[in-house]
Every structure is written in structure tokens, then in C-alpha cells.
Amino acid sequence: MKQGSLGLPISRAGRCAFLLLSAVLGGCSDEAAPAGPPEIFENPPELAPNAAGVHELRLAPSEVTIGGKRYCLRTYNGSIPGPTIRVPSGTDRKVRVNLHNDFKRSDYRLVAGAANTSAVTCHDFNLTNLHAHGAHVQPNYATPAAGDPCEGSGCGPDARYHADDVLHEVPPGEMAQYRWDLDEDGTHHAGFNWYHPHIHGSTAIQVTNGAAGALIFEGDLDEVPGIAKANERIMVLGGVPINVESTRPLADGEACSEDTLSANDFEAAENDTKPTLVSGKLLPHIKTSPNQVERLRIVHAGTPNELGMKLHPSEDPTCESFDVLHPIEITQIARDGITLPKFYVSDTIWVSPGYRIEAVVKMPAEKTTLCLVGRRPADPLGSLVAIFDVDPANGEPTETNMPEESALAAIAPPTTFMGKVDGQTMEASCESVEKVHQKIALLVPTPGEEPDPEKPSELGSCSPNDHMHGIDPDAPTCLCPAPNISCRRFDDRRAWGYRSDRVMEVGTTEKWEIRAFDGHPFHIHINPYLVCANDSNKEPNFPHWRDTFWVQAEDGPRQILTNFRKFTGQFVLHCHKLNHEDMGMMELVEICPEGDTACLCQGTDAAGNCISQAGCKTEDLQCQFAKEATDAFPLPPAPNPALCGP
Structure with missing residues (x-):
């Protein structure tokens, strides 16, 4: 084994790497290593419109x-x-x-x-x-x-x-x-x-x-300036399950068709050990020049694991060993396609499924190699993701000056805006809107969830007639289905015939509180939301606009400010671990025209008051339990003999 910068052993050359919070090193397998010469990173090709645009x-x-x-x-x-x-x-x-x-x-x-x-x-x-x-x-x-x-x-x-x-x-x-x-x-x-x-x-x-x-x-x-001429790197992080047993490469001479798909079962999609591809390439080399400002445009286009990446100076051309304790700081300038109001400087680029991060980093002044290393829950010691080859032979830099923070602040969307809160137009901000209008809990657990040995162990083909997405009469009322948002599943609500799961009027602003039992990326379509100040050690902890944001139990609740501008209609919010979304961790959201009771209400009670589309039908006892469980979360709901028996 090679010796690292601390004199500690590092495993197989150039194929395994480390992401450490302390001075401990380790290794991983070489199974995902590409054969032959290293691949060179290239931006994906662009799709030009046809003659009709x-x-x-x-x-x-x-x-x-x-x-x-x-x-x-x-x-x-x-x-x-x-x-x-x-x-x-x-x-x-x-x-x-x-x-x-x-x-x-x-x-x-x-x-x-x-x-x-x-x-x-x-x-x-x-x-x-x-x-x-x-x-x-x-x-x-x-x-x-x-x-x-x-x-x-x-x-x-x-x-x-x-x-x-x-x-x-x-x-x-x-x-x-x-x-x-x-x-x-x-x-x-x-x-x-x-x-x-x-x-x-x-x-x-x-x-x-x-x-x-x-x-x-x-x-x-x-x-x-500092961005316009920087090297643009479009880094689409994917997770094709090439290391999963059920994924079958094509045999020699075998053609690709609907009958020979390599990855075609849900177990492969849910697997959390997939290697990270960078714009379709495994462990690519990124050719750059000394003093070059690199503009990294990163999207986590995989599932289900989050990924923390650091850029380490290497001690050799292939990242066999590198300086673990001195990762390079990276300046983040935008999140989720929206410019940040100020720089977020960190030595870690932390991405969860669905995230987009735009960052700039200036390459070292001398010829060297940098190692992009990623750590995730299933790979706690980390693995090499890409290699930056910094070499004068790669040409003159296109940009050597970093952008000014003030230039970004001038174009970032304001974090204070005019909003309609509880019927009153006001200057809305995380501080001025004090009331929490809605609470969302990601994956509410209840006692009694145990693996079911009777369920299929191999997720193969099926007949839709034998697996209708209807109401299960034997499903327990007082258990939260797995997975869920606020103790409810998307499929169950559809089977009950609910028009929507969460409704608001267009042009309104609300403060929401998001909690999670473990950790989930919360995503909503159409309208980004303002993330309020927080104590995260992974994310910008100042107010900024997002559409996907990691919420975890250890950090407690997160508060966001919504602003449902301009558009009415239906869309969804969900966990962006896409295997969770497919299993039902999603809600159907509807933005209604102002005062449209047919859109906002599923009916009225005895006093003539609106029963929200987000509410429960009288006979839907599990929905009623879900509300009690969500209101009580993270504590268990109070005993309710009327719903759950003695």
C-alpha cells in the first residue's frame, strides 16, 4: 500500500479515496474501476432545436x-x-x-x-x-x-x-x-x-x-466578471446500478432492446451503493490549467443517497495518496438554479438527490493533481469521483479572477418581498412572518412496523389487474404507512378520491415548518421557497431561495417561506429520494384562484364551514389518525380510543 500524507496506509491506487472528519484513513474495493486508459471529462452534448424551434x-x-x-x-x-x-x-x-x-x-x-x-x-x-x-x-x-x-x-x-x-x-x-x-x-x-x-x-x-x-x-x-469567462463544467451526477447483482451487462454480440435492458427492477433503483458517474463517465479526468477559474455546475441526478464531496491536493498523478487534512475551499454562488445573496464558502460540496449547486474554484498556480472525493452513508470512508489534472499543457486559462461577492448580491432575488399573509399585504420575510401556517412531517413512524416476509422478495414483473392501487380494508387505521408524508401515502389518497392533498390560494405567502424522522430532501414544484436561517453544517445557513432542501431529525424543524406566485393548478411536493416518491412519499398540491371554494373545499360541515381538500372524509379514519400523528410529531400521538380502540 502507498503511504498517505500522514504516513498512514491508503488502499488500491487511484480507485479508493477518503473523506475524513478526523485523522483516520481507510479504503474501499476496486470493483467499479474502469478498464483501460482514463476517461477524459466532457460536457454533455447540447440539444439544438429543429427548424421549427x-x-x-x-x-x-x-x-x-x-x-x-x-x-x-x-x-x-x-x-x-x-x-x-x-x-x-x-x-x-x-x-x-x-x-x-x-x-x-x-x-x-x-x-x-x-x-x-x-x-x-x-x-x-x-x-x-x-x-x-x-x-x-x-x-x-x-x-x-x-x-x-x-x-x-x-x-x-x-x-x-x-x-x-x-x-x-x-x-x-x-x-x-x-x-x-x-x-x-x-x-x-x-x-x-x-x-x-x-x-x-x-x-x-x-x-x-x-x-x-x-x-x-x-x-x-x-x-x-469572473463567471462569464470561467471554464463551465456541467457535472450531472448519476447512479446507474452497475454494481448491483440484478444489473446485467450486455453479452458479447448481444443487441440492446426492450428485451435486454440491464437495470430493470426496483431493487436496483433503491440500492444505495451505486458508484457516482460524472456526466456518464466513471472516474473521469478533468483537464484544466494553473490559475484557471472553474465554474462547476453540479446536479445530483441519482437516488437515494446524499453525497459530500471534497477537493484534495494529490501527491501523485492518479490520486493514490493525497492531503486529507487540507481540502480546497470552494465558493458556492447559486443553489437550485437561483443566485445566492452572498457567497457560501466551504470545503465540502454537499448534495442530496435533486440538488443543483453552482460553484467557482481557482486552480493552483503550479502543475498538480486534485482529487474530488465523495462520502455517503453507504460509503463512509469515501470514494474517488473525479480527478482534476492541472497542467500548463492544457492551455492558457480563460479566467484567473474570482467574481466579486457584491456582483452576485446585486442580482440575487431579495429575501424580503411583498406578500399576502393571512389576507393582509405586507413586507414578508422569515422574521416578519411569525405564524407557522402548515406543518409537514417527512416519514412519520409508528410502532409496529416490521418487515413482512410474505411480500415478494424479488421485484419482478406483475399484472396491474392483480395489484390495483386501491384501499386495503385490512390496513391498520392507527399506523403510518411506509413511506409517507405526514402519515399519508400518495396512492392511498388517490384511492379515496381526494382531489388534492394540500391547497392554497394563488398570491398567498405562508410559513411552513418541515420536520423529518431521519433525513429527506424536501422538494416542491413550480414555486421555489425561501429557506430561513438555520444551524446546518451542510447548507448555507442564511436566508436564500431553494426548491429542494435537506431536512434531518438531528437538526430539528426547518422553516421555509412560500410564495405562490401567478400560477394556479396542480403539481406535487415530495421527497426527492425518488424510490421514496415512487412508494408514495408525495402529495398533490393545488393552487386555487382566490375564493374558489370548489377548488379549496371538498364540502362544508354542519355550520357551513369549508372542509379543506387537505382534510379527511368522515369515513377515512386513517386520515384522521394521520392528522393527530402529524400534529404530535416527533412525539407519539395521544391515545384516541374512538380511532384506535382501547
């Missing part, structure tokens, strides 16, 4: 090579990740995307997990749709535009385009026409976002296969 996106089985082996995966346009969609700056941008589902037939597969405690459901892994993660646009259908009706197949009702419509389904052999009107509510914030499928029950398997791509909205951020 439409981006053509195709989901199909495609052959890809990872670590010297051939795999057959569900991909966009034949590659992992999918091509980058880059939208130039402007003021009235209407982004057209045609999504083609080029699979020929359905493929129904079982979905279950959570230590075999969750309900077993059946979903079509070849059913799909499209989500513009980070876009503040209409949630259902694009607003009619004069002279631009949706024509032909794949349109919504009344010749309208689909917008960020994750409730729409695109079966095999069909297509859907999307239009994202970025500037309908003022010029859209510039930043780094992504697109991916969002079909309930099949999201995790499709994204884990690599069906995801970068979505860049250009604007004022890209013109800031």
Missing part, C-alpha cells in the same frame, strides 16, 4: 459503455446523461420540447421497499412524462398564445401545450408536446436546472437508468 427528446433503450462494459439502459437521445437544453437570455422565452416515448410496449413491474414494510404496487416502467425541475412556469397547460396553437398528436385539451405537467402520462409509442413559458411571471431567474421523467411509480428506475439532462436558463448571472 422544437427540442426533440426521445426516450428509448440505448447501448452505453460504462467502465469498459456495455449496458442497455433507458436514456434520452441515446446517451447518459441526456443532452443539455440551453436557453439563451431573453424576456419572452417559450421553450418547446417534444417528448417521444419510443418504447413499443408496457413493462409492468413491482414497486416496494422501505425494509419490506411498504405497500406493494405495480407500475409500467415504460410509461413516462417530463418534468422541468427548477422552472417557474404553468403547472398543467401552457397559456394560449396568439398564433401558436398546439397541433397534431401529443397536445392537451383545447389545442394547448402541456407545461410542467407531471400528472400527464405518455404511453409507449406516443408523444407529448410541452411548452415552458419561462418569462410569463417576469424574467425567469438565470441558473442551472435539469429535466427528468416524473411518472409516479417509474421515476426512480428511469432516472437511475440515466434518463436526465441539464436545463440551463441563461441571464444576468452569466455576465458577471
Whole structure:
């Protein structure tokens, strides 16, 4: 073994690395090491619109090579990740995307997990749709535009385009026409976002296969000195389960088709030991120059594990050993596609599924090697993710000056804004809005959850007729289903016929409190939220705008300020560990027109008061228990013999 900077042993050269909070070193296996010469990092190709201004996106089985082996995966346009969609700056941008589902037939597969405690459901892994993660646009259908009706197949009702419509389904052999009107509510914030499928029950398997791509909205951020000429690195972090037993590489001479898919079961999607691919490459080398300012645009496009990454100076060209105790500080300038109001400087880039981080870092002045090392719960000692080769031979730097913090602050969205709170228009901020309007609990546990040995141990094919997503009459009333949001499952609420799970009026601002039993990335579509000051050691702890934020039990509740601007309609909030979302850890949200009681209320009580769509039907006892359990969380609910018996 080689000796590290502390004189302690480091395992197999260049294939295992370390992320330490103390002076302890360790190692990992060499199983995921690529064969042959090292791969060189490249940004994903960009998808140019066709002559009609439409981006053509195709989901199909495609052959890809990872670590010297051939795999057959569900991909966009034949590659992992999918091509980058880059939208130039402007003021009235209407982004057209045609999504083609080029699979020929359905493929129904079982979905279950959570230590075999969750309900077993059946979903079509070849059913799909499209989500513009980070876009503040209409949630259902694009607003009619004069002279631009949706024509032909794949349109919504009344010749309208689909917008960020994750409730729409695109079966095999069909297509859907999307239009994202970025500037309908003022010029859209510039930043780094992504697109991916969002079909309930099949999201995790499709994204884990690599069906995801970068979505860049250009604007004022890209013109800031120190950023405008920096080296742009689009780093789509994926987790194809190449090290999972059920994932089968293609045999010599075997063609890729719907019959030879390599990763096609939910167990593979849920596996937490998948190696980290960087824009489709395993352990790539990033060629850069001394003093070069690198602009890192990172998206965690995998599931289920969070990842903490550090950049360590190496003592050799292949990161066999490196300086563990002196990682390089990295300056974060934006989160979730939104410019931060001030720099967040840290030696750790901490990402959870769904996160986007934009950061700048200046390379050392001399020829050297830097090691990007990632640590996660299933890999506590860490593994090498990528290698930066800093060498004058790579050319002259394009930018050597870092941006000024004041230049970023000038374009960041304000953390105080005019909002309508409890019917009154006021200057809203985390400090001025004191009342907590809604409480959300991520994965409320209850006693009695035990693994069920009778459930399928192999999550193979299934018949939808045998696995209907209906109400289980034998399900216990006074247990929270696994997994859940506020003790409720998405599928159960749909089976009961609830129109929505959480409703608000358009134009309103509320303070929410988010708690978690263990740890989950909380994501909401369409409208970003203001994260209030917190004591996190992983995240910016000053107020800033996000759409995905990690909440963990150890840190207690998190408070956010919502602002439901402009758009009405239905969308979702969920845990962005996509295997959790597929198992039901999701809610259907609806923003109603002001005073629309049909939208806001499922009915009225004896006194004529609105029964919220978020409430419970009289006969739905589990829903009533869920409210008591959520209100009491993190404590257990008080005994209620009327619901739960003596």
C-alpha cells in the first residue's frame, strides 16, 4: 500500500479515496474501476432545436459503455446523461420540447421497499412524462398564445401545450408536446436546472437508468466578471446500478432492446451503493490549467443517497495518496438554479438527490493533481469521483479572477418581498412572518412496523389487474404507512378520491415548518421557497431561495417561506429520494384562484364551514389518525380510543 500524507496506509491506487472528519484513513474495493486508459471529462452534448424551434427528446433503450462494459439502459437521445437544453437570455422565452416515448410496449413491474414494510404496487416502467425541475412556469397547460396553437398528436385539451405537467402520462409509442413559458411571471431567474421523467411509480428506475439532462436558463448571472469567462463544467451526477447483482451487462454480440435492458427492477433503483458517474463517465479526468477559474455546475441526478464531496491536493498523478487534512475551499454562488445573496464558502460540496449547486474554484498556480472525493452513508470512508489534472499543457486559462461577492448580491432575488399573509399585504420575510401556517412531517413512524416476509422478495414483473392501487380494508387505521408524508401515502389518497392533498390560494405567502424522522430532501414544484436561517453544517445557513432542501431529525424543524406566485393548478411536493416518491412519499398540491371554494373545499360541515381538500372524509379514519400523528410529531400521538380502540 502507498503511504498517505500522514504516513498512514491508503488502499488500491487511484480507485479508493477518503473523506475524513478526523485523522483516520481507510479504503474501499476496486470493483467499479474502469478498464483501460482514463476517461477524459466532457460536457454533455447540447440539444439544438429543429427548424421549427422544437427540442426533440426521445426516450428509448440505448447501448452505453460504462467502465469498459456495455449496458442497455433507458436514456434520452441515446446517451447518459441526456443532452443539455440551453436557453439563451431573453424576456419572452417559450421553450418547446417534444417528448417521444419510443418504447413499443408496457413493462409492468413491482414497486416496494422501505425494509419490506411498504405497500406493494405495480407500475409500467415504460410509461413516462417530463418534468422541468427548477422552472417557474404553468403547472398543467401552457397559456394560449396568439398564433401558436398546439397541433397534431401529443397536445392537451383545447389545442394547448402541456407545461410542467407531471400528472400527464405518455404511453409507449406516443408523444407529448410541452411548452415552458419561462418569462410569463417576469424574467425567469438565470441558473442551472435539469429535466427528468416524473411518472409516479417509474421515476426512480428511469432516472437511475440515466434518463436526465441539464436545463440551463441563461441571464444576468452569466455576465458577471469572473463567471462569464470561467471554464463551465456541467457535472450531472448519476447512479446507474452497475454494481448491483440484478444489473446485467450486455453479452458479447448481444443487441440492446426492450428485451435486454440491464437495470430493470426496483431493487436496483433503491440500492444505495451505486458508484457516482460524472456526466456518464466513471472516474473521469478533468483537464484544466494553473490559475484557471472553474465554474462547476453540479446536479445530483441519482437516488437515494446524499453525497459530500471534497477537493484534495494529490501527491501523485492518479490520486493514490493525497492531503486529507487540507481540502480546497470552494465558493458556492447559486443553489437550485437561483443566485445566492452572498457567497457560501466551504470545503465540502454537499448534495442530496435533486440538488443543483453552482460553484467557482481557482486552480493552483503550479502543475498538480486534485482529487474530488465523495462520502455517503453507504460509503463512509469515501470514494474517488473525479480527478482534476492541472497542467500548463492544457492551455492558457480563460479566467484567473474570482467574481466579486457584491456582483452576485446585486442580482440575487431579495429575501424580503411583498406578500399576502393571512389576507393582509405586507413586507414578508422569515422574521416578519411569525405564524407557522402548515406543518409537514417527512416519514412519520409508528410502532409496529416490521418487515413482512410474505411480500415478494424479488421485484419482478406483475399484472396491474392483480395489484390495483386501491384501499386495503385490512390496513391498520392507527399506523403510518411506509413511506409517507405526514402519515399519508400518495396512492392511498388517490384511492379515496381526494382531489388534492394540500391547497392554497394563488398570491398567498405562508410559513411552513418541515420536520423529518431521519433525513429527506424536501422538494416542491413550480414555486421555489425561501429557506430561513438555520444551524446546518451542510447548507448555507442564511436566508436564500431553494426548491429542494435537506431536512434531518438531528437538526430539528426547518422553516421555509412560500410564495405562490401567478400560477394556479396542480403539481406535487415530495421527497426527492425518488424510490421514496415512487412508494408514495408525495402529495398533490393545488393552487386555487382566490375564493374558489370548489377548488379549496371538498364540502362544508354542519355550520357551513369549508372542509379543506387537505382534510379527511368522515369515513377515512386513517386520515384522521394521520392528522393527530402529524400534529404530535416527533412525539407519539395521544391515545384516541374512538380511532384506535382501547
